[in-house]
Amino acid sequence: MKKIPKDRTTRLILASSFLFLLLVGLFLARNSSSSAPDFECGSAASEEVLITIKSGEAGSSVGLSLARAGVVKSSEAYFRLAVADSRATKVAPGTHRLQKNLCAQQALLQLLDSKRITGLINISEGMWVSEVLPQMYRSGFTTADVQGALNTIVKPAGFKQLEGLLFPAQYSFAPSTTAKSALNAMVLRAEGEMRKAGFYRNKMSFDPSELLVIASLVQAEGKEKDFTKISQVVRNRLKVGMPLQFDSTVHYVMKSRGNIFLSTKSTMLSSSYNTYRRYGLPPGPINNPGAAAMRAAVSPMAGDWLYFITVLPGDTRFTADINQFNSWKIEYKKNLRAGKFRSQN
Numbered sequence: 001m002k003k004i005p006k007d008r009t010t011r012l013i014l015a016s017s018f019l020f021l022l023l024v025g026l027f028l029a030r031n032s033s034s035s036a037p038d039f040e041c042g043s044a045a046s047e048e049v050l051i052t053i054k055s056g057e058a059g060s061s062v063g064l065s066l067a068r069a070g071v072v073k074s075s076e077a078y079f080r081l082a083v084a085d086s087r088a089t090k091v092a093p094g095t096h097r098l099q100k101n102l103c104a105q106q107a108l109l110q111l112l113d114s115k116r117i118t119g120l121i122n123i124s125e126g127m128w129v130s131e132v133l134p135q136m137y138r139s140g141f142t143t144a145d146v147q148g149a150l151n152t153i154v155k156p157a158g159f160k161q162l163e164g165l166l167f168p169a170q171y172s173f174a175p176s177t178t179a180k181s182a183l184n185a186m187v188l189r190a191e192g193e194m195r196k197a198g199f200y201r202n203k204m205s206f207d208p209s210e211l212l213v214i215a216s217l218v219q220a221e222g223k224e225k226d227f228t229k230i231s232q233v234v235r236n237r238l239k240v241g242m243p244l245q246f247d248s249t250v251h252y253v254m255k256s257r258g259n260i261f262l263s264t265k266s267t268m269l270s271s272s273y274n275t276y277r278r279y280g281l282p283p284g285p286i287n288n289p290g291a292a293a294m295r296a297a298v299s300p301m302a303g304d305w306l307y308f309i310t311v312l313p314g315d316t317r318f319t320a321d322i323n324q325f326n327s328w329k330i331e332y333k334k335n336l337r338a339g340k341f342r343s344q345n
Contacts, residue, residue: 036076041103048097050118052174053111055093059083062091066107070100077104087112094172095119114170121171123186125290126219129163130255132288139172141179149180156191156208164212164285165190190288197294204298205235209284215297216285220248226308226316227296233305233318234281242306244275252286261336312340 049069053062059082063075072078081104082088091111095118098110110116119139123132136146155165166183167190173182194200197215199208206214218230237244247262253271267276272283289297305318307325311332319325335341 036080037073038077039073039101039103041106044102044106045100047100049100050095051098051111052095053091053093057093059088062088062111066098069098071098071102072104072107073101078107081105081108092117092170092172094170095174096172117170117172119172119175121173121182123166123168123171123288125168125293126216126287127166127168128252128255128287129166132166136179136182140175141182145179149178149183153180153183153187155187156194158207158209159212160209161284162187164216164288166288167193168288168290193291193294197291198298199294201298210281211294211297212289213281213285215289215293216287217244217246217248217282218296219289219293220252220287221246222308222310222316223314224292226318227293228299228301229303229305229318230308231296231300232303233308235300236304236306236320238280240306241279243277243279244281246275249273249275249282249286311335 049071051062051065051069051071053065060075060079063072063078063082066072066078067075085108088108091108092114096111097116097118098107102110114120114122121132121135121139123135133146137143150162153162155162159165162183166186169186169189171182171186173185194208194212197211198204199211204211214231214234217234218227222230234244245267250262250266250269250271250273251257251259253269253273254266267274270277272278273286275282303318304320306320307322308316308318309325309328309332310316311328312335317328319328
């Protein structure tokens with residue numbers, strides 16, 4: 001018998017192995033696609049359906065809803081995509097308006113499109129309650145329903161105002177939802193976030209309602225990178241008996257957005273929220289703060305700062321020296337006159 005060269009034998013084994021793996025791959029791919037059939041991308045129908053996604057709902061459950069409504073061809077197709085694509089975890093709860101006959105990829109993209117969420121209420125960090133209510137009216141809640149809810153909503157123990165308790169997030173509610181239920185969901189979310197931030201720990205220097213006030217001041221007075229320093233400034237000023245003198249508290253009373261400059265006349269405004277005339281914390285939050293501001297209210301950065309000023313957009317400086325602060329203030333006024341803050345208005 002003719003002996004086959006060793007190197008040729010190796011090539012035959014490798015070729016056979018490759019052929020075997022190729023066949024196995026084709027078999028698995030065929031069975032995979034048959035067990036998770038999907039519409040072709042681009043075959044969307046003009047007909048639209050409403051799909052309601054619950055908070056924290058699993059991808060498998062979302063896939064079932066999509067398949068039953070004819071949005072995707074199979075629940076497995078969407079579920080497999082949701083497992084592989086981290087964006088699926090960012091699908092907002094609420095009622096989504098989707099086309100039928102979508103491939104799983106298109107379905108995910110439409111679920112991520114906030115414009116397709118019906119009755120969307122988008123509360124951004126630092127928004128006032130007075131800015132949230134118009135969104136509720138636009139999303140379908142009646143004035144009578146909202147006003148009635150404002151008078152009956154149950155707040156967490158120790159909290160007197162609704163301001164500060166509408167946690168910043170995107171909300172979408174089913175058409176049958178009452179304004180009271182919608183507002184209650186926002187308040188419950190805020191309470192949960194306050195607990196996560198540590199508002200209810202033992203031996204805190206401030207009670208939860210005071211911490212929420214501090215969080216709102218922090219939110220209004222600076223960018224996230226400076227939150228913990230501003231939180232410490234609040235504590236330092238209170239400790240030495242110095243008025244907070246925060247422009248944001250006067251802007252809140254005046255309902256003035258986007259103004260950098262605060263006139264001397266405005267600082268004389270008669271209001272319990274005017275921290276130029278009144279010592280201590282304001283009687284309530286001045287906005288609805290986000291999670292980062294809440295955490296900063298609980299955990300400030302250690303420092304002796306009493307003063308801070310934004311000399312240029314993005315350049316906020318902190319000091320305990322009044323002379324240094326006044327020097328920076330001159331620099332700030334120069335930049336203000338030069339229009340360096342114009343894009344911030």
